[in-house]
Amino acid sequence: MNKQLILKKRPVGAPSADTWQLITNEIPEPQEGEVVVQTHYISLDPAMRGWMNETKSYIPPVAIDDVMRAGTIGKVIKANNHPKFKIGDVLTGWGGVQQYFATDGKGHFKVDTSMVPMPKYIGALGMPGMTAYFGILEVGKIKEGDRVLVSGAAGAVGSVVGQIAKIKGCSVVGIAGGAEKCKYVVEELGFDACIDYKNENIHAGIKQHCPKGIDVYFDNVGGEILDAALARLRMHARVVICGAISQYNNKEAIVGPKNYLSLLVNRATMQGMVVLDYADRYKEAGMQMGMWMMQGKLKTEEDIYEGIENFYETYQRLFNGDKRGKLVLKVI
Amino acid sequence: MNKQLILKKRPVGAPSADTWQLITNEIPEPQEGEVVVQTHYISLDPAMRGWMNETKSYIPPVAIDDVMRAGTIGKVIKANNHPKFKIGDVLTGWGGVQQYFATDGKGHFKVDTSMVPMPKYIGALGMPGMTAYFGILEVGKIKEGDRVLVSGAAGAVGSVVGQIAKIKGCSVVGIAGGAEKCKYVVEELGFDACIDYKNENIHAGIKQHCPKGIDVYFDNVGGEILDAALARLRMHARVVICGAISQYNNKEAIVGPKNYLSLLVNRATMQGMVVLDYADRYKEAGMQMGMWMMQGKLKTEEDIYEGIENFYETYQRLFNGDKRGKLVLKVI
Numbered sequence: 001m002n003k004q005l006i007l008k009k010r011p012v013g014a015p016s017a018d019t020w021q022l023i024t025n026e027i028p029e030p031q032e033g034e035v036v037v038q039t040h041y042i043s044l045d046p047a048m049r050g051w052m053n054e055t056k057s058y059i060p061p062v063a064i065d066d067v068m069r070a071g072t073i074g075k076v077i078k079a080n081n082h083p084k085f086k087i088g089d090v091l092t093g094w095g096g097v098q099q100y101f102a103t104d105g106k107g108h109f110k111v112d113t114s115m116v117p118m119p120k121y122i123g124a125l126g127m128p129g130m131t132a133y134f135g136i137l138e139v140g141k142i143k144e145g146d147r148v149l150v151s152g153a154a155g156a157v158g159s160v161v162g163q164i165a166k167i168k169g170c171s172v173v174g175i176a177g178g179a180e181k182c183k184y185v186v187e188e189l190g191f192d193a194c195i196d197y198k199n200e201n202i203h204a205g206i207k208q209h210c211p212k213g214i215d216v217y218f219d220n221v222g223g224e225i226l227d228a229a230l231a232r233l234r235m236h237a238r239v240v241i242c243g244a245i246s247q248y249n250n251k252e253a254i255v256g257p258k259n260y261l262s263l264l265v266n267r268a269t270m271q272g273m274v275v276l277d278y279a280d281r282y283k284e285a286g287m288q289m290g291m292w293m294m295q296g297k298l299k300t301e302e303d304i305y306e307g308i309e310n311f312y313e314t315y316q317r318l319f320n321g322d323k324r325g326k327l328v329l330k331v332i
Numbered sequence: 333m334n335k336q337l338i339l340k341k342r343p344v345g346a347p348s349a350d351t352w353q354l355i356t357n358e359i360p361e362p363q364e365g366e367v368v369v370q371t372h373y374i375s376l377d378p379a380m381r382g383w384m385n386e387t388k389s390y391i392p393p394v395a396i397d398d399v400m401r402a403g404t405i406g407k408v409i410k411a412n413n414h415p416k417f418k419i420g421d422v423l424t425g426w427g428g429v430q431q432y433f434a435t436d437g438k439g440h441f442k443v444d445t446s447m448v449p450m451p452k453y454i455g456a457l458g459m460p461g462m463t464a465y466f467g468i469l470e471v472g473k474i475k476e477g478d479r480v481l482v483s484g485a486a487g488a489v490g491s492v493v494g495q496i497a498k499i500k501g502c503s504v505v506g507i508a509g510g511a512e513k514c515k516y517v518v519e520e521l522g523f524d525a526c527i528d529y530k531n532e533n534i535h536a537g538i539k540q541h542c543p544k545g546i547d548v549y550f551d552n553v554g555g556e557i558l559d560a561a562l563a564r565l566r567m568h569a570r571v572v573i574c575g576a577i578s579q580y581n582n583k584e585a586i587v588g589p590k591n592y593l594s595l596l597v598n599r600a601t602m603q604g605m606v607v608l609d610y611a612d613r614y615k616e617a618g619m620q621m622g623m624w625m626m627q628g629k630l631k632t633e634e635d636i637y638e639g640i641e642n643f644y645e646t647y648q649r650l651f652n653g654d655k656r657g658k659l660v661l662k663v664i
Contacts, residue, residue, distance in 0.1 A: 058597050227588070241596045256559070256588030264573045264604030265390050272596030 002027045003308050004098035005068045010054055010061075014249040014319065017312050019052070020068060020097075028102040030080035036102045039095050042308075043071035043122035044327040045156075046220075046318050049248040058274045067096040068311075071127055073111070073118045074332075085110060092121045097311055099331055116290070123326035124160055124293070124300035125286050131242060131275040132160035133285040137168075139240045139273045140216040144169035147210050149229055152220035153194055154181040156326035157242060160289075161218045162191050163298050170216075173209040175202070175225060177321045184324065189299055202228045216240065222247045223255055230259035237268040249319065301325030334359045335640050336430035337400045342386055342393075346581040346651065349644050351384070352400060352429075360434040362412035367419075368434045371427050373636075374643075375403035375454035376659040377488075378552075378650050381580040390606045399428040400643075403459055405443070405450045406664075417442060424453045429643055431663055448622070455658035456492055456625070456632035457618050463574060463607040464492035465617040469500075471572045471605045472548040476501035479542050481561055484552035485526055486513040488658035489574060492621075493550045494523050495630050502548075505541040507534070507557060509653045516656065521631055534560045548572070554579045555587055562591035569600040581651065633657030 001024045008021045030036045051062050051069050062069050072095030079087050085105055093108030095101050111121050123129060135157070136142055148165040152158035153174025162172045162185070174185040174194040182194035195205035206214070206228055213234035219226050222244025230239070247254045263270055278285070292298035303323040305314040308331045317323040333356050340353045362368045383394050383401050394401050404427030411419050417437055425440030427433050443453050455461060467489070468474055480497040484490035485506025494504045494517070506517040506526040514526035527537030538546070538560055545566035551558050554576025562571070579586045595602055610617070624630035635655040637646040640663045649655040 056597075222593075241593070243596070244593055247593075253590045254593060256590035256592050258585045258588035260588050260592070260602070261554075261573070261576055261579075261586060261604070263602060264575070264606065265388075267604055267606060267609060269601055269603040270592070270595060271601040272593070272599055274596065274599060277599060 001025070002098060002100040004096075005308065005311055006065055007052060007062045007068050009064065011049075011052055013251040015049070015052065015312070015315070020312065022309065022311075027100045030078050030082075030102050032080055033082055034080055034102050034104050035076045035082045035085045035089075035091075036078040036100060037072075037074040037091055037095060037108075038077045038100050038332065039072045039074035039098065040330065040332045041073050041119050041122055041304075042095070042097055042311075042329040042331055043126060044315055044318055044329055045071070045127065046243055046245045046248060048315070048318075058276070067098050067101075069094060070097045071122050072096065073121050090118065092126065097308065097329075099308060119302040119304060119326070119328045119330075120300065122328065123156055123302050124289060124298070127275055128156035128326055129160050129289055129300070130278060130282055130285055131273075132157045132164060133289060134275060134278040134281070135240050135242050135273050136161045136164050136216070136218055138278070139271050140165075140218060140238050142168050142170050142216055146170040146215035147212065147234070148172045148216045148218065149175070149206065149210060149214045150191075150218045150220075151175040151225050151229075152243075152245065153185045153189075153191065154324050155220065158218065158220055159185070159189055159325060160298065160300065163189055163292075165216075166190055167292060167297055173206075175205075175221075181321075181324060197225060203231070206232050213237070218242060219244070221245050222257075226257050227259045230257055230262040233262050233266040233268045235266050235268075237266055239263075239268065239270040241270060241272040245319065302328045304328045304330050306330045333357070334430060334432040336428075337640065337643055338397055339384060339394045339400050341396065343384055345583040347381070347384065347644070347647070352644065354641065354643075359432045362410050362414075362434050364412055365414055366412055366434050366436050367408045367414045367417045367421075367423075368410040368432060369404075369406040369423055369427060369440075370409045370432050370664065371404045371406035371430065372662065372664045373405050373451050373454055374427070374429055374640075374661040374663055375458060376647055376650055376661055377403070377459065378575055378577045378580060380647070380650075390608070399430050399433075401426060402429045403454050404428065405453050422450065424458065429640065431640060451634040451636060451658070451660045451662075452632065454660065455488055455634050456621060456630070459607055460488035460658055461492050461621055461632070462610060462614055462617055463605075464489045464496060465621060466607060466610040466613070467572050467574050467605050468493045468496050468548070468550055470610070471603050472497075472550060472570050474500050474502050474548055478502040478547035479544065479566070480504045480548045480550065481507070481538065481542060481546045482523075482550045482552075483507040483557050483561075484575075484577065485517045485521075485523060486656050487552065490550065490552055491517070491521055491657060492630065492632065495521055495624075497548075498522055499624060499629050505538075507537075507553075513653075513656060529557060535563065538564050545569070550574060551576070553577050554589075558589050559591045562589055562594040565594050565598040565600045567598050567600075569598055571595075571600065571602040573602060573604040577651065634660045636660045636662050638662045
């Protein structure tokens with residue numbers, strides 16, 4: 001049987017257990033030209049919260065009673081004259097929160113798991129890694145010697161952003177929640193410093209670690225931390241708007257950055273990005289990132305939980321901070 | 333005698349009559365290598381409000397008991413072996429709110445008033461015009477066919493921004509306060525439409541006049557209008573942050589743009605600008621703008637009031653909207 005998680009209602013604020021419902025269906029059969037994939041790992045991402053809103057965004061909302069959208073990696077178990085994929089192939093794509101699905105293969109890519117374990121393909125070599133790569137290089141436009149500040153520094157995107165910036169010769173300051181995460185960010189990932197926003201004053205921390213100001217701020221969180229970063233921009237600074245996790249569960253309007261006029265004072269740029277725009281360059285980025293991993297310059301970690309039944313509990317870790325690196329749900 | 337307006341205290345919120353004090357001094361004598369200028373016209377600009385704050389900005393604050401900073405144009409009445417300037421020359425620069433001043437000439441430029449009247453040199457051919465020119469072309473990066481939205485459309489900067497965008501083949505929608513100003517913006521300046529924010533719903537107005545969204549928004553005002561514009565950005569839109577007149581007199585923190593995540597959804601850019609950065613290109617811009625004026629493609633207007641004694645009363649027109657085009661104080 002095929003367990004599927006469907007969206008039952010649009011959450012107001014944080015989702016609750018009854019936002020979704022786990023249902024059971026027959027395992028699908030492939031139509032002519034289709035394959036059926038058994039999902040092994042499901043990617044859990046803060047962006048999921050946005051996909052549940054009815055508001056127009058960069059991607060259509062998940063419809064009520066549809067399977068919850070998610071990035072996945074899994075193995076082809078049935079094939080019906082598919083032109084490219086055969087049984088045993090490992091595919092990554094938008095499989096959704098379910099154990100099995102049929103697909104004509106659009107939006108799914110075959111990957112080689114002989115060298116790289118499956119979860120990595122939905123982590124550092126998947127959306128979060130691609131987001132980090134194109135966000136910091138193409139939008140952040142880092143150059144050697146830049147002082148780079150990264151929020152969510154122990155997370156799937158931020159951890160990679162900071163390491164790429166280090167590889168490119170920047171000095172890098174992270175922001176993360178808790179002493180343990182900060183220790184990880186500095187000692188394991190090699191950031192120059194990390195500010196613990198749960199126990200330190202964020203303004204004082206930025207002032208201490210970026211005494212001359214910030215050249216590039218990579219924002220995953222929004223809210224007060226974005227404002228604190230804006231207050232210390234250098235001339236011609238770049239602010240990359242990648243996400244705003246502190247605001248996603250707001251019941252009222254988002255809090256806007258009250259220090260946005262720092263953009264004027266410092267002739268700075270704030271630019272939004274969506275990784276999907278770089279799809280035709282994922283391969284280039286993946287090869288580069290794989291190389292850095294093999295050279296030991298890029299460390300990535302997955303935090304793996306088990307069981308599709310535990311989706312809601314695991315999802316909550318995205319927002320309460322109780323995870324490190326890429327959050328993954330193992331479903332086989 | 334020389335009447336000078338000095339800053340007596342830093343205003344909290346809007347300035348009041350006792351923010352400044354008018355004092356009388358001797359007319360200065362030029363030292364060796366100096367000239368003395370008699371000011372004819374003083375430029376009144378919303379940016380003046382910012383210069384009175386103690387906060388670090390793109391220019392140092394005016395010190396307490398210093399002459400209030402202002403752009404000026406006037407005539408050399410005394411000279412003491414100045415290498416470039418002689419009696420009778422007309423100079424524009426940072427003369428401040430006073431009738432006479434001595435200068436070594438740094439930051440002052442000689443202009444030709446045989447074709448162009450003096451006030452134009454502190455208006456469309458001065459800071460506001462330069463701001464409009466470089467803001468919309470270099471930061472807004474307009475291209476033919478763009479839908480451009482401009483706030484403060486009847487003002488010194490906005491009126492020029494919109495006309496340049498029209499010259500470049502964009503369709504242009506203004507935002508201004510009151511039916512009369514809107515009529516001026518459309519019928520005299522040639523904008524395609526103008527939204528009267530005092531009598532119309534700004535969200536509905538933008539939706540009506542920019543049905544496919546906004547490619548470039550030139551922001552002089554901040555606050556609710558900035559938020560309304562952000563809500564209707566097109567993909568890859570550019571938001572030029574030139575000023576935030578609605579926020580300058582806030583007693584509490586500035587209101588940040590709560591719709592800033594539209595930058596992410598639409599891969600858009602919000603960039604601040606300060607005209608001083610383009611000083612080495614003022615001449616190029618001035619020649620182009622002068623040409624457009626002679627061709628009748630660029631209409632500019634000055635709203636001139638008289639008497640240094642009336643500075644405070646005239647200054648208030650910047651913020652209560654009771655003026656059109658460039659606000660100028662005639663002091664001779």
